[in-house]
Amino acid sequence: MNRNTIQTIALFILLSIYVGGISLLILYGAPLYRNMTARQEKDLNIQTSINYFNNRLKQSDIYDKVHLLNRNGITYLELDYDGYCLLIYESNGTLYEQYTESALLDLESAMPISQLTDLTMTMAEHTITIDFLDSNQKKHTIIYSRLSQNP
Numbered sequence: 001m002n003r004n005t006i007q008t009i010a011l012f013i014l015l016s017i018y019v020g021g022i023s024l025l026i027l028y029g030a031p032l033y034r035n036m037t038a039r040q041e042k043d044l045n046i047q048t049s050i051n052y053f054n055n056r057l058k059q060s061d062i063y064d065k066v067h068l069l070n071r072n073g074i075t076y077l078e079l080d081y082d083g084y085c086l087l088i089y090e091s092n093g094t095l096y097e098q099y100t101e102s103a104l105l106d107l108e109s110a111m112p113i114s115q116l117t118d119l120t121m122t123m124a125e126h127t128i129t130i131d132f133l134d135s136n137q138k139k140h141t142i143i144y145s146r147l148s149q150n151p
Contacts, residue, residue, distance in 0.1 A: 042134065042135055042136065045114050045115055045116075045134065045135065046134050046140060048113070048114045049095060049113070049114045049116050049132065049134075049140070050140065050142060052095070052113055052114065053088075053130055053142050053144070054142065054144070056077075056079060056086070056088065056097075057128060057144045057146075059079075060079040060080075060081075060086075061146055061147050064080075065079060065080040065081075066078070066079055066080075066123070066128070066146070067080070068121055068122070068123040068128075071105060072105065074089050074091065074105060075089065075119075075120070075121055076088060076089035076105065076121075077089070077121055077128075078103060083101065084099055084100060084101050085099070085100055085101070085102075085103045086098070086099055087099075087100060087103065087105060087110075089105070089110075089119070090116060090117070090118075090119035090132070091107060091110075093115055093116070093117045094112045094113075094114070094115055094116075095112070095113040095114050095115075095116050095119065095132075096110035096111065096112055096113065097110065097111050097113055098110035098111070115134075115135060116132040116133065116134060117132065117133045118131070118132060118133045119131070119132045120132070126145060126146045127143055127144065127145050127146065128143075128144045128146065129141065129142070129143050129144075130142040130143075130144070
């Protein structure tokens, strides 16, 4: 055989191995990448919900400015600010916040925060407990100890 023919065959074999390797990488790597990004998105959604509650409660930790109310079958957290209220509630699997002067629930003016279900909130004298389920139906609990005391 001619030397050029052997080099051409060797080059063709190496190129075939390279193309085959890249094809396998794409074939098996794409589903792994999709799975990884979906998992990261779910984790981000959980972290967003936890941080949201934590930050809002810290900002509103003033005596008699945090109330837990129930209207029309929706339990919501009412945080009183100067001249307006912030309402936090879950409806149809979405956590909402709504700024209002009248403290009336209005889904049209509410802003979606994150995806969660089965939001339950309870308030004792100095603690607020918030439970919710994520998209994997895993339960998460936040227990916030209020620093504000009775005057």
